[in-house]
Amino acid sequence: MKVKVLSRNPDDYIRETKHDIQRVPRNYDPSLHPFEVSREYTRALNATKLERVFAKPFLASLDGHRDGVNCLAKHTRSLSTLLSGSCDGEVKVWDLTKHECVRTLQAHGGFVRGMVVRYCGNSFFTIGDDKTIKQWKMEAPGYGEEEEPLNTILGKTVFTGLDHHQKKGVFATCGQQVDIWDEQRSTPIRSFTWGVDSFSSVRFNPVETELLGSCASDRSIVLYDMRESTPLKKVIMTMRTNTLCWNPMEAYCFTCANEDYNLYTYDMRHLEKPIKVHMDHVSAVLDIDYSPTGQEFVSASFDKTIRIFSKDDGHSRSVMNSLCFSFPTSHSAKRARTDLKVPASQGVYCF
Incomplete structure (x- = not known):
């Protein structure tokens, strides 16, 4: 049988005025919607998961970055201050008590690979994909002042990790090697290598402050003493x-x-x-x-x-x-x- 003409009543789908809700015809025959039950189950399950995610101990979501957050840093003297660095080179300073951003600065031209607050809390350091180490004041610039770093050090390779000494004006970076820097100099005072292509992380010991450790790309963990000229130990x-x-x-x-x-x-x-x-x-x-x-x-x-x-x-x-x-x-x-x-x-x- 051939169907030559299809027609329907315009009153069933045309609005009388522009303020009316658009009529959408729908067939509720369950045989025509075999996946409706599974779709509704998935929606209900996702809603339940979101409720659990935002339940206690979740406190707040600090939104504002335009790209993914790549690293965080705690203030050494203030529990309410937190720093975050994103993949677009932006650094934000947050007030955790008010759940708001108090300062935003464009620190680097690429990823912010690491951040650390100086032991006395008056400044902080950042490293990025632009091969630079920058030191910034913790306080925001005054009215009419531009946001500029206190110091900028240009490295030869990309830095992937950063940490600061607990008691001295000394910090450590890692990349193709582990370097120890004095805040007053633009060249490292000591460099450590142990036949490794690159390092991903470096951390100072908070108790024995002359000791530090790093993670390498060859699956090893290397330990150092700043008073020595060579690494101490290595575990693979x-x-x-x-x-x-x-x-x-x-x-x-x-x-x-x-x-x-x-x-x-x-x-x-x-x-x-x-x-x-x-x-x-x-x-x-x-x-x-x-x-x-x-x-x-x-x-x-x-x-x-x-x-x-x-x-x-x-x-x-x-x-x-x-x-x-x-x-x-x-x-x-x-x-x-x-x-x-x-x-x-x-x-x-x-x-």
Whole structure:
């Protein structure tokens, strides 16, 4: 049978006035919508997940960056001050009590790879893809003054990590090598290499302040003493370590975040095996930081979770889900951003 003419009543789909709601005809026959149940289930599940994400202990979302946040820095003297650096070279200073940005500056021409606040808290340092180290005043410039760095050092290669000494005007950077800098000089006072292509992270020991450690691209963790001319010790992991953090109460202990989904706590005097292996993450661990008491630490992973561990426990006591990825210098992060096209988080989340 051939159908030669199709027609319908215009009153069923034409509005009488422009203020009327547009009529949309819909057939509610369930046989014509076989995927409706699964779609509604997915929507309900996503809504439930979002409610759990924004539940306690979530406090606030600090929005304002135009690109993904790449690094954070805590103020050494003020608990309410936080600094964040993004992939477009922008640095923001946040007031955590008011949950607002108090200052914005364009620090670098590319990624902000690292930030650290000076031990006395009156200035901070940043490094970026433009091969520069810049020192900035902590206070915002006065009326009519331009936002300019106190000091700028141009390096030969890109810097990937930065940390400041706890008691002296000395800071360390890493890239193709680990360099120790004096704030008053434009050239490093000491450089360390140990047959490694590049380093991704460097951290000073907060107790034994002359000691520092770094993570290298050959899956190794290298320890240094600033008073020596050569590195002290080296331990090679099964997979690459993204970063490490020293225990602020135990001078010789540090914990490293690894690509094999685990964290390892070592005593630098006995590097044959770790003191404790901390498990539960289901993807590469990207970052770690200790509490001031040294009894617990928090870790962030590529699996979109933040976990709190006791230093003596192999499993986490608490887990928090995040909305987006953060992208420090890690193999998994680079792979996701280039291959999977997953956006980085453009906000800072407070817990």
